Amino acid sequence: MPQHRALEQWVDQVARVTRPDRIHWCDGSEEEHQVLVDGMLRDGTLVGLNHQRYPGCYLHRSHPSDVARTEHLTFICTSRKEDAGPTNNWMEPTEARARVGKLFEGSMKGRTMFVVPYLMGPVGSPYSRVGVEITDSPYVVVNMRLMTRMGKIALERLGGSESFVRGLHSLGDLSPDHRFILHFPEERLIWSIGSGYGGNALLGKKCHSLRIASWIGREEGWLAEHTLIIGVEDPSGQVTYMAAAFPSACGKTNLAMLVAPQVLSGYKVWTVGDDIAWMHIGPDGRLRAINPEAGFFGVVPGTSVKTNPNIMAAVDRDTIFTNVAVTPDGEPWWEGKEPTPPDGLVDWRGNPWISVEGPAAHPNSRFTVAARQCPSISPRWEDPEGVPISAIIFGGRRARVAPLVYQSYSWQHGVFVGAGMASETTAAQSGAVGVTRRDPMAMIPFCGYHMADYFAHWLDMGRRIAHPPAIFHVNWFRTDQNDRFLWPGFGENIRVLKWILERVRGQGIAVETPIGFIPTPDALDLDGLGLPDGAADELLRIDSDAWLTEHAEQGRFFDRLAPRLPVQIRQEHAVLHQRLSRLSVPVNATEPPHTP
Ligand code: OXD
Ligand code: MN
Numbered sequence: 001m002p003q004h005r006a007l008e009q010w011v012d013q014v015a016r017v018t019r020p021d022r023i024h025w026c027d028g029s030e031e032e033h034q035v036l037v038d039g040m041l042r043d044g045t046l047v048g049l050n051h052q053r054y055p056g057c058y059l060h061r062s063h064p065s066d067v068a069r070t071e072h073l074t075f076i077c078t079s080r081k082e083d084a085g086p087t088n089n090w091m092e093p094t095e096a097r098a099r100v101g102k103l104f105e106g107s108m109k110g111r112t113m114f115v116v117p118y119l120m121g122p123v124g125s126p127y128s129r130v131g132v133e134i135t136d137s138p139y140v141v142v143n144m145r146l147m148t149r150m151g152k153i154a155l156e157r158l159g160g161s162e163s164f165v166r167g168l169h170s171l172g173d174l175s176p177d178h179r180f181i182l183h184f185p186e187e188r189l190i191w192s193i194g195s196g197y198g199g200n201a202l203l204g205k206k207c208h209s210l211r212i213a214s215w216i217g218r219e220e221g222w223l224a225e226h227t228l229i230i231g232v233e234d235p236s237g238q239v240t241y242m243a244a245a246f247p248s249a250c251g252k253t254n255l256a257m258l259v260a261p262q263v264l265s266g267y268k269v270w271t272v273g274d275d276i277a278w279m280h281i282g283p284d285g286r287l288r289a290i291n292p293e294a295g296f297f298g299v300v301p302g303t304s305v306k307t308n309p310n311i312m313a314a315v316d317r318d319t320i321f322t323n324v325a326v327t328p329d330g331e332p333w334w335e336g337k338e339p340t341p342p343d344g345l346v347d348w349r350g351n352p353w354i355s356v357e358g359p360a361a362h363p364n365s366r367f368t369v370a371a372r373q374c375p376s377i378s379p380r381w382e383d384p385e386g387v388p389i390s391a392i393i394f395g396g397r398r399a400r401v402a403p404l405v406y407q408s409y410s411w412q413h414g415v416f417v418g419a420g421m422a423s424e425t426t427a428a429q430s431g432a433v434g435v436t437r438r439d440p441m442a443m444i445p446f447c448g449y450h451m452a453d454y455f456a457h458w459l460d461m462g463r464r465i466a467h468p469p470a471i472f473h474v475n476w477f478r479t480d481q482n483d484r485f486l487w488p489g490f491g492e493n494i495r496v497l498k499w500i501l502e503r504v505r506g507q508g509i510a511v512e513t514p515i516g517f518i519p520t521p522d523a524l525d526l527d528g529l530g531l532p533d534g535a536a537d538e539l540l541r542i543d544s545d546a547w548l549t550e551h552a553e554q555g556r557f558f559d560r561l562a563p564r565l566p567v568q569i570r571q572e573h574a575v576l577h578q579r580l581s582r583l584s585v586p587v588n589a590t591e592p593p594h595t596p
Helices: 005-018 030-043 093-104 138-147 152-158 204-220 252-256 309-314 411-419 451-464 490-504 535-540 544-561 567-580
Strands: 022-025 058-060 074-076 112-120 129-135 165-170 180-184 189-193 223-225 227-233 239-245 268-273 277-281 287-290 295-299 320-322 366-370 387-395 405-407 422-424 436-438 470-474 510-512 517-519 585-587
Touching (some): 129 138, 138 204, 138 295, 138 320, 204 277, 204 451, 223 451, 252 295, 405 490, 411 470, 470 490
Parallel strands (some): 022 112
Antiparallel strands (some): 112 129, 422 436, 510 585
16 A cells, blocks of 8 residues: 555554554455455345346445434534534534534544445546545445545555545444434545434535535636536437436436337437536536546436436345345345336345335445446446536425426526525435425535525536526426326436437427426427327426425515525515416527526
8 A cells, every 4th residue: 555644643643542453554455345244244234136047246234223314413614613504413522522522532443444435436637636545344435436536546546645535434333322424525535423324424425525526626726516427428429418416316326227218219319427517617618527526326126127227237136125024935036126116025125024014124224336237338437527517407305386397588597597406315214205495506415615605606607608507497296186196207318318409409499488498298309209198298288386485485585595596586576476477488599598
């Protein structure tokens, strides 16, 4: 291992507090991986799966109280409370160090301390960043090896530089009472204790690539976002790149790997990333996105050869499953994999499954798999310069209100659309499921600073990008009066992407409405879809009463962000109110968008 004084000093300092039995510097090699896996098989941290059908695949059963991100235990520790803003939990840094520092004292006794250098972003990209995670969880190490470029490669990139994000993680006693996920963005430091769950423990992911990176991005003039990245290839072979932000467990992985239905088989979606994008302004004046991750940590339930054939082909080897059920043949199983559950399932807790007691797989059970295993992986997914983004798509899970798709009038209006987003909560975070909450740009759990400053940063980016992407909003989850989904989703979403593609090229037909441009029902390619009569109109309907209620809720949320809320967001909010009282007027698609 290369010598690195600052890193070694930090490792020594951590070891003096946490008192591990031994220290292992991870090199990321196959041999190291195998030793870790064998150890975890011996102590039960991992369970082997059917190696004929699932070679190199393992199951991890987490503590039943440690199955999702715990947002109420996640803190931003900035020196000034107002910099964290009202949407983040805040702890004063000195108090945080004292309070949580105690929990780290001796927390690694009897355990090995792993030093995990990792690189977020493609090797050789000017936009990639190094982090080092110290952890006492071998499960975290094997996951980090799939999710990042880990080990030797990261130390080589670091060289003698002291610029790396420090992440300290310990399982502690796994008690939710002693669980804290702390971020010190001013010091580029993360402390996480008491949880082994991905979003809390794989520190390269949410903690580094979103909370800390969003802070760094604002300082340096780039964006760290909770977005997938795709290339949409049209029948002529031209590929257009898009980034799409959806809250957790709202289908980002499925959209990132979409397979078009037969009638639109000339279209192909290439996967660049499924969860996070770092977007910089390239020398060509376009927004360029890299995927900082090297793997997918995706939600398992509902995944099948119908909903996501690409990920099904990826997770049949060298995959870690967490909290799924197991068949008597040792195969992983989850709700939605096949229509009927096989007999003799063992549930995610390791007990014989009793269906009345709940699902066999935990609703937030996960797979961890290397991105390169995905058949739809883009030939440009590791492009050091990133891919040029032509469209940014925001999306929520809304039974009502938000139509299937609409386009904002301008960058400023698009930032307002993102700022006004809301979505129903899912099992990816602890707490109630299905509650509508404001979730601007799908970043409410991940923005490392004041949300109002974040909107200001987006507005500023728009002023600096010579060729800004067009901004859209989609909602796959609208329901009818009987609470049935109106839109089939999954592969059929290509129909919406096709319209977006056309709009980006100045082609698709649209109607100007109070909330933005909406496709006319004819502008959407619904050929062969067999939507029931009236469904297309309902999907695109703007219910002005519902929108006025939405407008008022947006206003209450924006009030919480005052006085830092940018005036432009207030203006857009006021203009939306005025527009809601006007009638829709058809417009020619080639007309330049009207900027309020
Ligand atoms: C995730 C999440 O794991 O958003 O990606 O919770
Ligand atoms: Mn996510």
